[in-house]
Amino acid sequence: MFWQMIVSGLAMGCIYALIALGFVLIYKATEIVNFAQGDIMMVGAFVAYTTLILFHVPYILAILMTLVFMALFGMVIERVLLRPLIGEPVFAMIMVTLAVGILLRSVAGMIWGYETYRFSAGMVDQPVRFAGVSLSSIHLWIMGVTVILIGALYFFFNRTKMGISIEATSQNQLAAFLMGIGVKRVFSNIWAIGAIVAAIAGILLSPIQFLNYNMGYIGLKAFPAAVLGGFGSVPGAIVGGIIIGVSESLAGVYLPGGFKETTAWIILIIVLLIRPEGIFGIQQQKRV
Amino acid sequence: MRERQFFSVQNLSIRFGGIQALKDVSLEVKPGSIHALIGPNGAGKTTILNCISRVYKADGGTVVFKGEDVSRLKPHQVVSRGISRTFQNIELFSNMTVMDNILLGRHSKRQTSLLNDALFWGKSQRQEMQFRERVEEIIDFLDLQAYRNLPISRIPYGVQKNVELARALAAEPDLLLLDEPSSGLNVEETQDLAFWIEDIKEDFGITILLVEHDMRLVMDVCDAATAFNYGSVLAYGTPADVVKDPEVVKAYLGEEG
Numbered sequence: 001m002f003w004q005m006i007v008s009g010l011a012m013g014c015i016y017a018l019i020a021l022g023f024v025l026i027y028k029a030t031e032i033v034n035f036a037q038g039d040i041m042m043v044g045a046f047v048a049y050t051t052l053i054l055f056h057v058p059y060i061l062a063i064l065m066t067l068v069f070m071a072l073f074g075m076v077i078e079r080v081l082l083r084p085l086i087g088e089p090v091f092a093m094i095m096v097t098l099a100v101g102i103l104l105r106s107v108a109g110m111i112w113g114y115e116t117y118r119f120s121a122g123m124v125d126q127p128v129r130f131a132g133v134s135l136s137s138i139h140l141w142i143m144g145v146t147v148i149l150i151g152a153l154y155f156f157f158n159r160t161k162m163g164i165s166i167e168a169t170s171q172n173q174l175a176a177f178l179m180g181i182g183v184k185r186v187f188s189n190i191w192a193i194g195a196i197v198a199a200i201a202g203i204l205l206s207p208i209q210f211l212n213y214n215m216g217y218i219g220l221k222a223f224p225a226a227v228l229g230g231f232g233s234v235p236g237a238i239v240g241g242i243i244i245g246v247s248e249s250l251a252g253v254y255l256p257g258g259f260k261e262t263t264a265w266i267i268l269i270i271v272l273l274i275r276p277e278g279i280f281g282i283q284q285q286k287r288v
Numbered sequence: 289m290r291e292r293q294f295f296s297v298q299n300l301s302i303r304f305g306g307i308q309a310l311k312d313v314s315l316e317v318k319p320g321s322i323h324a325l326i327g328p329n330g331a332g333k334t335t336i337l338n339c340i341s342r343v344y345k346a347d348g349g350t351v352v353f354k355g356e357d358v359s360r361l362k363p364h365q366v367v368s369r370g371i372s373r374t375f376q377n378i379e380l381f382s383n384m385t386v387m388d389n390i391l392l393g394r395h396s397k398r399q400t401s402l403l404n405d406a407l408f409w410g411k412s413q414r415q416e417m418q419f420r421e422r423v424e425e426i427i428d429f430l431d432l433q434a435y436r437n438l439p440i441s442r443i444p445y446g447v448q449k450n451v452e453l454a455r456a457l458a459a460e461p462d463l464l465l466l467d468e469p470s471s472g473l474n475v476e477e478t479q480d481l482a483f484w485i486e487d488i489k490e491d492f493g494i495t496i497l498l499v500e501h502d503m504r505l506v507m508d509v510c511d512a513a514t515a516f517n518y519g520s521v522l523a524y525g526t527p528a529d530v531v532k533d534p535e536v537v538k539a540y541l542g543e544e545g
Contacts, residue, residue, distance in 0.1 A: 152406075155406040156402075156406060159405045159406050159408055159412075160402050160405040160406055161395070161398045161400070161402075161405060162402065163405075164392070164395065165395070167381075167384075168381055168384075168392055168395070171381040171382060171383055171384065172379055172380065172381050172382070174343065174375075174379050175379040175380065175381060176364075177342075177343070177363040177364050178341060178363070178364075178366070178367060178372065178373060178379070179364075179367060179392050179393065179395045179396060179455075179459075180364050180365070180366075180367040180368055180395055180396030180459075181364055181395065181396075182362070182364045183364065
């Protein structure tokens with residue numbers, strides 16, 4: 001029982017980690033906290049559902065189409081709604097992301113309706129016995145895909161020219177310009193990556209929850225995960241997500257009813273009280 | 289027939305609100321020279337560098353570099369034309385190491401594909417080795433060996449200025465813009481800087497345009513100087529002539545009573 005709870009917590013934690021990763025990537029490069037991340041995830045899940053189930057596109061192709069569509073979707077949000085606000089207070093842009101979230105939820109309701117769908121996203125749920133513990137194959141899928149995705153992102157950010165451009169832009173925009181980095185293209189690309197990561201999170205989440213226009217609320221729980229890890233830290237987002245996922249799962253079993261839903265927020269408050277910069281947070285030091 | 293100009297600024301003007309920061313500024317930098325921009329605070333010297341590197345958009349005028357008008361480029365295109373610069377208040381990537389900062393100076397020269405880079409294979413590997421070799425040469429040249437793997441936030445101010453210079457050199461520019469390279473440096477560091485600036489000209493063949501307040505440094509290393517006040521050119525000539533110019537003396541010391 002304990003190990004099953006740990007594994008299902010890990011799987012949920014991976015989802016939180018992916019959404020938190022989306023928060024962190026966009027925040028690092030553009031200083032915008034994207035509160036629409038959860039709703040972008042919902043759109044990604046619905047697009048996958050539409051291509052796979054409604055249009056019967058073959059599996060791999062459907063996933064690829066979803067990811068390409070979501071990349072463009074992220075770029076359009078950045079280009080149309082956020083780029084005109086460059087130079088305005090960051091607060092204004094954060095308000096825009098909140099509005100985008102609400103808008104996406106209502107438009108998704110209009111397109112796909114308000115009922116709840118079952119969507120296995122091509123993953124088969126069967127028990128897998130491992131070292132005397134019975135685990136769900138879906139949970140293993142989620143963890144596997146997350147690990148591969150994080151590995152791919154690691155190589156992208158540390159090795160490739162665009163990855164290094166994004167890292168440089170997040171540290172010093174003015175200097176990035178002088179190194180020949182087109183900062184606007186960096187912003188566009190980071191929104192594309194953010195939306196792709198969100199879509200993958202949505203596809204992985206659908207089989208263990210339900211597909212619903214309102215599923216983006218889970219993005220709110222990824223927020224404490226990002227804060228716990230240290231907002232702006234990529235490893236922090238992953239560790240934070242996993243800690244939240246596992247504690248939530250354990251709280252559901254060992255603590256009285258109601259604690260499961262509030263665990264993330266209790267952790268958030270404790271973190272803010274004792275270590276506001278988070279686990280991997282870098283304390284900002286300004287030279288005076 | 290006039291010979292083709294290496295670098296010139298013609299009738300550059302820019303206004304910030306009610307302040308005319310630059311008014312019809314024209315100057316020419318000869319290839320292979322060290323050219324100083326001098327003048328009292330607020331004269332518009334840094335503004336000229338910012339207009340050249342496109343951090344500011346000038347209201348009027350042109351900047352011609354090797355026969356091309358570079359005053360309409362986007363800020364990130366300037367470095368690929370062969371112009372790199374440093375800032376008065378250091379603009380480095382403060383969470384990266386010295387090495388990574390200097391490597392970023394060569395960023396615009398990276399030419400490998402995404403997949404190639406991610407796998408770090410073939411061409412990417414050769415390119416990285418080339419880049420690092422070149423960076424090591426610059427590290428040796430500017431005495432940065434001891435700091436190679438330290439993050440910027442943990443090295444002293446004077447060294448940070450050298451890292452910024454190293455990063456600008458890594459781009460292999462033809463024209464190097466230095467904004468008050470000696471500010472914040474002690475006497476010894478300033479002497480090192482003077483040698484380096486001369487070596488950059490002699491050994492690397494890079495033309496330098498610098499803004500500088502330290503008149504001793506200007507007199508020692510510069511071939512030409514342009515003096516400014518209130519956004520206009522007061523005098524141009526060798527540093528020794530410019531400091532004797534009555535208009536320049538007036539701008540610095542005020543009118544004789």
